[in-house]
Amino acid sequence: MPRSSNSSSAKGGPVTLAMVARRAGVSSQTVSNAINSPDLLRPETLERVRRVIDEMGYRPSRAAQTLRTRSSKLIGYGIQSAAFSYPVLDRFLHAVSQAAEEAGYRILLFACPPGGPTLDGYEELLDQHEVDGFVLSGTERGDPRQAWLTKRGVPFVGFGRMWSGRPIGDWVDVDGASGTDAAVEHLVALGHRKIAFLGWERGSSSAGDDRAEGWQRAMRRHGLPTRGRRGQSSVNDSDVARAAVKPLLDGGATAVVAASDMLALGCYQTLRERGQTPGRDVAVIGFDDSPTAELLFPALSSIAQPLEAIGRECVRLLLARMAAPDAPPERILLEPSLVVRDSATASPAGGG
Amino acid sequence: MPRSSNSSSAKGGPVTLAMVARRAGVSSQTVSNAINSPDLLRPETLERVRRVIDEMGYRPSRAAQTLRTRSSKLIGYGIQSAAFSYPVLDRFLHAVSQAAEEAGYRILLFACPPGGPTLDGYEELLDQHEVDGFVLSGTERGDPRQAWLTKRGVPFVGFGRMWSGRPIGDWVDVDGASGTDAAVEHLVALGHRKIAFLGWERGSSSAGDDRAEGWQRAMRRHGLPTRGRRGQSSVNDSDVARAAVKPLLDGGATAVVAASDMLALGCYQTLRERGQTPGRDVAVIGFDDSPTAELLFPALSSIAQPLEAIGRECVRLLLARMAAPDAPPERILLEPSLVVRDSATASPAGGG
DNA sequence: TCTCAGCGTTGGATCGTTCAAAAGACATTA
DNA sequence: TAATGTCTTTTGAACGATCCAACGCTGAGA
Structure with a gap:
């Protein structure tokens, strides 16, 4: 042929x-x-x-189709400045692209200025009929995008819950609480009782609060005290992260669950500085399962997000919204999975 | 107004x-x-x-403009499957997007199937007039894309030298040799003499060979022997990486220059396993300056690529090629910069 | 016998823009 | 006055697809 x-x-x-x-x-x-x-x-x-x-x-010809049907078959994704580095962005983008392509769509990237996304980029893309909808990520409290897009009737889906006051829009998220809950379960089964949580400042990140919540509820379920076992670091500052670990270790924690792999690394650092060995002296579990996790020594246990499923669901919800603009919003909560590595296989040194 | x-x-x-x-x-x-x-x-x-x-x-309306002018103002970028994780992809994509937008272009993502890019995705995008050109990355020996695109007269630019036989096309690359050369210089200044290189298998990666080359020439310049000091790991296998470090350490190396941060991490692991401390017992320098580098303990020295400049130059060359399809090819080699952290500040323990 | 819906197909209008060329305005020159 | 040229604006025709309203024909129902 x-x-x-x-x-x-x-x-x-x-x-x-x-x-x-x-x-x-x-x-x-x-x-x-x-x-x-x-x-x-x-x-x-x-x-x-x-x-x-x-x-x-x-x-x-896509151009002719777009002109005639008023649908570009493109999905916009604003890529944030590298200031807030997201270690698994490549896997997320690949997953979304692939899922989109299976439905005849593609991803159009545009650069969001540093210091949080503005609406300008979104408005321009819409006015020029370049995109049919958006995938948002990094949606935090006070993010104006959801309300603005909703008001204009633009289809969008968020990766990450959108909690600006009352919930609006469709989203796909990972049940972070479930992940940290499972982490605590795993540690308890190993015999740990003094399990600390290293997260970000309360209220600064909704995903962070969510992850703290899972730790707390699991601890409570096992009748373990959480008082004085929660460390708060600021976002993206490794010095503060290291400092935040100290009181936890001073409090005798034998295990630390961290809200990200970055924070877990801060924990590694502090332990090394004290001459202790992560995994042996204190168990550590991170979050995100970034590529480096398995390359660390000891290999870092982490909570992995199902990125392929996230990408698929994002696209599915977005297309559903385009097809039925007035349908009730749909929210998908996916289960992360705990990847156990050497950093969390030992029982507590002193017996818990 | x-x-x-x-x-x-x-x-x-x-x-x-x-x-x-x-x-x-x-x-x-x-x-x-x-x-x-x-x-x-x-x-x-x-x-x-x-x-x-x-x-x-x-x-x-972009669609109408595209239809009429036969130019979509879109640049295609095939995002590879996450199998070969590239830790700074997010920064690269942001840089390229931003540079593209300043010239009125945007980046269109498409998913390349795992196991190396095929031409299908590129052909489809071209036939549908969806893109005006491409940015390629991860171009290795035997990659058919450059020749194919050249034959069809499609503008493209590579991030990474394209060495398929005789050189074709425009590209922007980082002078990896210069980076590892600088790393050796730094180590020599600290008093190191037995400086090993941990790279990938000879010929398996052109960037890897380039980085090895810089180490070798700097060693030779200082009259230092390289024999037995070059370790070869396979790509993306941390076990092999760890194994490859051993003979280097057994050979008495006091410093290791690695072809990537991943390999440097393998080096950290092996040192830890032997009860040694990276940075104190053996200096380590990585490549890429991935986000985790500064979070490690000790903080990993690494060779940083000027990603913003790379993105800018990629776009510049691509637009120049579109404007003048028959102009002689242009190649840009950018200087990386050595970021010194705790892993490479100590003089050799035994005096070199 | 007449109407009418359904069949697979067609011609023409349309989407919003840019290109090529014609047309108008105006001043200059013969 | 008419011809010439320059500057500004308009006209008409694409670009390549899809939407809409019909086409002529058949068979079923009234």
Whole structure:
């Protein structure tokens, strides 16, 4: 089957609908139908048209489709400045892209200025009809995007719960509380009782609060005290992170559950500085399962997010919203999974 | 100045060229000229049209522009499967996006299947006129993309030298050799003589070979032997990485320069396993300056790539290629910078 | 016999923009 | 006055697809 490409570099320019139509001896509308509503055609016509499409290597022009249908089949994603580094962004983007492509969509990147996303970028993309919807991430309290997009009737989905006052919009999130809960369970089973939590400042990050919550409820369930066992670091400051670990260790903690792998690393640092060995003297569990986790010594136990599923669900919810703008919002909470490595396999040194 | 938005959610649909024209009392072509060739208009007409454009919040429809001009103002970037994790991808993508936007372009993501990029994704994007060009990364020997794109006359730029036989195409790369050379210089200044290099298998990665080369030439310049001081790990296997470090340490190396932060971490692991402390017993320098480098204990010295500059140059070269398809190829080699942290500040323990 | 819905297909209008070329305005020159 | 040229604006036709309203024909129901 000689399937030549629709290359515009080949002589004669791109293959158009009309060219296919002429060669197949039908009108261009019929060719269009062959692609978009094959059931309208008589089987033999369909067969013939399809063969010609294949022979000529025809592919519809996205620009023309977009102009006519007013749908670009593009999904916008604002990529934040690297200030707040997200170690698994590459996997997330790959997952979203792949899921989008399976539905005939693609991801359009645009740069969000440092210091939090503004609405300008979103407005420009919309006004120019460049995108059909958005995937948001890093949605925090006070983020104006959700309300603004909702008001304008723009489809969007958030990766991360959106808790600006009353909940609005669709989102997909990971049940962080469930993850830290499982981490505590694992540590308790090993015999740990003094389990600390190292997170961010209360209220500064909703995901952080969520993860703290899981730790707290698991501790309570086992009748273990949490008082004085919660350390608060500021976001993105490794010095503060290290300082925040100290009172926890001074309090005799034999295990630390951290709200991110970065914080877990701060914990490693402080332990090393004191001449202690992470994993042996104090068990550590991180969050995110970033690529470096398994390369550390000892290998860092961490709570892995199901990124492929997240990407899939984001796209699914977004397409559903486009199809039914007035349907009730849908929220998906996915389970993370605890990846146990050497940093959390030992029982407490002093017996708990 | 009441600048209302071009929202399609507002009643009446989007603002078009014709609507602006009617309101300004000119033809739509004149409005188009006001935007694309302002010098054709009489100053007072230009002023009036511009005011109306601003009042109505008009923004040209990208789809219509694309259809007419045959240029989508989009740049394709194939994001590889997460198998080969690249820790600074987020910073690279942000940099490229930002640079692209300053030139009126945006980045279109598409998922490359695991196991190396295929041409299908590129062909589809081209045939549908979705992109004007590509940014490639992870270009290795035997990569068919460069030759294929060149043959079809598609503009592209590589991040990473493209060494498939004779060089083709434009690229931007980091002078890895210069980076490892500087690392050796730094270590020599500290008094180290037995400086090992931990890289990947010879020939498996061109960037890896390049980085090895810099180490070798610096060693030779100082009259230091390199024999038996080069360790070879396979890509992406931390066990092999750890094993590869051992002979280097057994050989009495007091410092290790690694071809990536991942490999440097393997080095940390092996040292810890032997009860040694990285940075104190053996100096370690990584490559990439991934976000975790400064969070390790001791903080990992690393060679940082100028990602913002890389993004800017990629876009610049790509646009130049589009403007002049037959111009001679341009290659940019950027200098990385050594970031010294605790892992490489001590003189050799035994005196070198 | 007449109407009418359904069949697979078609022609024409349309989406919003830019290109090419014609047309108008105005001053200059013969 | 008419011809010439320059500067500014308009007209008409694409770009390549989809939407809509019909086409002529058949068979079923009234």
